[in-house]
Amino acid sequence: MRDYYEILGVSKDADANSIKKAYRKVAMKYHPDKNQGDKGAEEKFKEAAEAYGILNDGEKRQRYDQFGHAGVNQSAGGGFHNMDMNDIFSSFGDIFGGGGGGGGGFGDIFGGGRGRSRQQRRGGDLKLTLALTLEEIYAGSQKTVKIKRFESCEPCSGSGAEGEAQPSTCSSCQGTGEIRQVQRSFLGQIVNVQPCHHCSGKGTIISNPCKSCRGDGRVKNMVSVDIEVPSGVSRGNYMTMSGDGNRGPNNTSSGDLVVYFDEKEHDLFVRDVNDIFLDCWIDYPMAVFGGSVEVPTLAGKVNLKVPAGIKSGQILRLKGKGIPEVNRQRNGDELVKVNIKTPSKYSKSVRKLLEGLRKELDDGATFSKFN
Ligand SMILES: [Zn+2]
Ligand SMILES: [Zn+2]
Known part of the structure; x- marks a missing residue:
């Protein structure tokens, strides 16, 4: 630079x-x-x-x-x-x-306008935000939303003219919508372009405007739009649906519909890019002997083997059970943090067993470097 x-x-x-x-x-x-x-x-x-x-x-x-x-x-x-x-x-x-x-x-x-008047005659873009669950993001989903937008006026088929009368070409600008003036100055030839005042830059004149749309050629309607949400999207990602925005005036092209994605909070999983995390709580005997637990994933439950002697806080990985990358084959992982449950309520017999265990195991506390 x-x-x-x-x-x-x-x-x-x-x-x-x-x-x-x-x-x-x-x-x-x-x-x-x-x-x-x-x-x-x-x-x-x-x-x-x-x-x-x-x-x-x-x-x-x-x-x-x-x-x-x-x-x-x-x-x-x-x-x-x-x-x-x-x-x-x-x-x-x-x-x-x-x-x-x-x-x-x-x-x-x-x-002046540099002839932008004609280009501007296109419908405006619309924006909306779509909140998705992690399950919807995982699998991809189809959503139907209602939006209010300009659509072509039916009585005049978008022309803006009432009855048989069709819009006629503006005689001042010959339909270009702009008036060009060429001037000479010390800088050389200068072209000055202004929107045509006679037709307000439209290029056409409607002598008998349609009563439903007052000559605009469009009316506001509530419509349903189907949105195909790809799997793997993240908060802030957006998708442009070309031509699904507001219709332009007098049969000019439509703007776009821009769909922003948002993510609803999940009651179990926390997402980090394409990996998902959850806490799992096992009892002490399982931590010692190992075992198998049924773990929820975004695609139903799966069995997870807990190795014998697992420590509290250790993380087990379920490969490929995370969120898919957008437009790719690969999935993230699901990471299961294993914690050891400490019972706060217990029966008399459990109390007896635990006290027996304490007698057998009691060696006080040990220490190691903080991590
Ligand atoms: Zn004109
Ligand atoms: Zn109309």
Whole structure:
């Protein structure tokens, strides 16, 4: 990663104003409208936006000066490299926006919607969280959930127009939804794209809107959606169901449904990645002589051999009885921690036996290093 000061070509003690000026200069040079199709320029443009985002923010700049890139790690937000160009424009409205006139047409270069109006005409995404039991996670499951979402309006089949009347192509923009203006300035040819005001960027005009949806072409409905949950998912994992979100207006495509998974607490097992743990309690004679116990697993009970002479706290492993890894053949293990039960209630005969045992075994306490 390059040094932010170097990217903007300013010294470490540059004031806010010179940083702003330097950024304008770099941004103009690599602006996508002037370097169409040039990936290298686009990268440089984004890099400059990222540098400016840090150095223009007093607090972030201070952290950057102190700790370098690590101090302003943008991994949570993704940084500018992952940003859409339009987002860069909208986050620096103070520099690029408005103004108009003075200084040589900056507003013309960066102004307005850049033709995003048409792309935005897609239904919104929906999110939901699905809480699963460990058994469901182990085996995978099919869930049916009810969600409220925009669906295509039936009376107008999504067109938004009432009766026979079909939406007509907007004459102002010839259906493109945007108005392009080419200007010449000292920077060269500049293309300014604005959404068409006549059709609000839709590209079509509905003269007689449908009464059910008021021309939107969609209505909100409660629907059932089947969700195929793969086995092995963890809390925080998510799955995108493409096209299962909100319908877009006027027969434009649907958004996605994003399903987040959560895990319900189990009354026996504790999960650690793909292994599951549980405590098992055996009596003293079994610890001495060994034996066999029936152990619950996520797929029913299995027999576990307890070796003779097992110590309290020892862990026995049931291989492959844990959670499957997502999309793999391998399972985690089930780990059984063996503890020795100490009875708090006992019959007269047991008391007698234990007292006999005490006489035989009594050698006081022994010690070993703590672990
Ligand atoms: Zn139009
Ligand atoms: Zn309708």
